[in-house]
Amino acid sequence: MASPRQDSVRSRSAEPDPGGLKTVQMPHRQEPSGEAGDAEGSLRELPRWMRFYFYGMHGVTLDVLLSSLQGFVNHRDPKLVGFSSPYLCVMHSLTHFALEKIYSQKRSFRGRPVVFHLVFYPSIYIGLQILIGNINTLTEQVRMVSGTQLVVHYILALYFGHVFHRWLSRLRFDTPCTPDPACKPSQVDRGHEPLQGLPGFVRFLFFGMHGFLDEVVFTSVFNLVEKSDRTLSGHTSLWSFLMYGSCSYLVEKLYFHLRFSRGWGPWRRLPFYVCFIYTWEFSWGLVLRQFGACSWDYSHYPYNFMGLITLLYLPGWVCLSLYQDVLSNALIRVKCTKDVTGPSNGNGEVNGQLEKKIL
Numbered sequence: 001m002a003s004p005r006q007d008s009v010r011s012r013s014a015e016p017d018p019g020g021l022k023t024v025q026m027p028h029r030q031e032p033s034g035e036a037g038d039a040e041g042s043l044r045e046l047p048r049w050m051r052f053y054f055y056g057m058h059g060v061t062l063d064v065l066l067s068s069l070q071g072f073v074n075h076r077d078p079k080l081v082g083f084s085s086p087y088l089c090v091m092h093s094l095t096h097f098a099l100e101k102i103y104s105q106k107r108s109f110r111g112r113p114v115v116f117h118l119v120f121y122p123s124i125y126i127g128l129q130i131l132i133g134n135i136n137t138l139t140e141q142v143r144m145v146s147g148t149q150l151v152v153h154y155i156l157a158l159y160f161g162h163v164f165h166r167w168l169s170r171l172r173f174d175t176p177c178t179p180d181p182a183c184k185p186s187q188v189d190r191g192h193e194p195l196q197g198l199p200g201f202v203r204f205l206f207f208g209m210h211g212f213l214d215e216v217v218f219t220s221v222f223n224l225v226e227k228s229d230r231t232l233s234g235h236t237s238l239w240s241f242l243m244y245g246s247c248s249y250l251v252e253k254l255y256f257h258l259r260f261s262r263g264w265g266p267w268r269r270l271p272f273y274v275c276f277i278y279t280w281e282f283s284w285g286l287v288l289r290q291f292g293a294c295s296w297d298y299s300h301y302p303y304n305f306m307g308l309i310t311l312l313y314l315p316g317w318v319c320l321s322l323y324q325d326v327l328s329n330a331l332i333r334v335k336c337t338k339d340v341t342g343p344s345n346g347n348g349e350v351n352g353q354l355e356k357k358i359l
């Protein structure tokens with residue numbers, strides 16, 4: 001997300017000159033993106049809670065993607081409905097946190113990257129996925145994995161080893177250089193637009209994945225209350241990724257403008273959020289319905305309009321709108337660095353330099 005920040009600088013006193021005067025230097029470091037740099041000490045690796053959050057959200061996205069593609073191949077359904085659950089979200093968070101630790105041990109395979117990336121890491125990843133699948137069935141019989149599933153797991157292991165972990169290791173969290181999210185609008189400098197820490201496309205992907213998580217959690221709770229489904233199975237559609245990703249990205253822009261340019265508080269911004277969300281949902285539903293791809297129908301709900309929107313969900317949209325601000329305030333602190341650096345190991349080393357040698 002974009003971040004309102006000022007250039008952070010560090011001042012230090014040089015050695016006194018013969019005249020007894022001290023020279024103060026204000027070093028300025030240029031960021032790879034061309035934006036104002038941050039002090040080296042202000043950037044640190046992503047907090048653990050943020051990594052858990054991202055791992056779970058990303059895992060749910062993969063569940064939905066794979067299940068929706070499988071359903072499309074079998075039934076040719078243009079709605080592209082996929083499935084996951086809050087339980088699987090937690091399991092993805094835990095397993096990928098463990099895989100992060102495994103990935104950080106790649107320094108032990110220095111000079112043998114093929115062994116690590118093609119044998120060691122994929123073997124552990126496939127083993128964990130098989131374990132999750134058997135636990136998720138909650139049956140006494142061991143669930144057998146087909147050859148196709150093994151191939152898919154292996155491809156995903158290569159993706160995590162070569163793309164996902166490398167990209168995530170570039171993200172840094174910058175706390176002191178951003179304003180306090182809890183501050184009042186009057187305390188924010190209205191003359192400065194937020195600077196972008198992450199590319200817009202990355203934030204679009206984040207919001208799309210978060211939309212998947214929102215719908216899976218909502219539908220799983222709905223099924224638990226209405227149908228007593230204790231499996232906590234939830235569903236969403238691949239079209240929701242585009243709808244949520246684009247909507248939240250534009251609402252984020254609206255948030256930056258209303259808060260930092262106009263100084264509006266959250267309750268003053270809220271009606272604009274809700275109106276925009278309803279308009280966006282109705283527009284997407286109207287277009288998707290022309291192709292039989294609309295995955296929702298509110299015709300049996302009160303206060304609905306053409307079955308595409310309903311005031312019954314107003315409390316939910318209000319909560320999500322307010323939570324959007326929370327997400328924005330967190331993401332504006334994330335920056336993408338140029339160099340690839342991994343998590344610190346037990347000795348306090350950072351294996352970022354090894355990354356260049358191994359890959």
